[in-house]
Amino acid sequence: MSRVIHFEIPAVKPERAVEFYKKAFGWKIEKWAGPMDYWNITTGGAKEPGIDGAIMSIDGAIKQVVNTIGVENLAAAAKKIIAAGGKRVSPDQAVPGIGYFAYFADTEGNPFGLMQNDPSAK
Template sequence: MPRVIHFEIPADDPERAIKFYEEAFGWKIEKWEGPFDYWLVMTGEEDEPGINGAIMSREMGEMIKNAIGVDNFDEYAEKIEKAGGKFLMEKETLPGVGAMAAFEDTEGNISVLIEPEPMPE
């Protein structure tokens, strides 16, 4: 079955977006050595579940929406706001899913912060 394996975050100011995601989530971001401006985003260790992606100039594409999983919603909500992001809704908890809320980053991109409920053993 096809799965999402990469994401791209468009940005009006890529350097500002890089600073936001490094501060808010501790992601490692490095400039790609290719023929156009593109920054590779490493969201975690290779043996951890999840995907990596990129930040690119908005001219290369339009807005996208990502789901970003965390182990402590409130801790990361505070980091998002401190880094310049803003929440578009109050946190809500959906049974069987987890705590979540949509937020906007410094580039106007909308994502969802989610603390998934633990998997049943």
């Protein structure tokens, strides 16, 4: 079974959003060292229930909070989503050292991401 493993909060001004979430909830937020304007969020300790996420610059395509679902095989999961009536919103993307990712939308237009873990991704 696939589970929600991550969330993304879009922001026009990521630094402003970072300060808001730090002050409002005490979250630990650090800029990602990767190639995009992306801020990793730690919402609590490893033994506490919940998931971590990120704040991302709005790129025009996604303007809502997005949940990411972990899958074993991105291509196979994409086929199931399309067969169930969902739509692909982005092409597959390699996230170096983490895995492969793509955005989709459900039958109601709600966006979500899929992540296939693969530390060898480049």
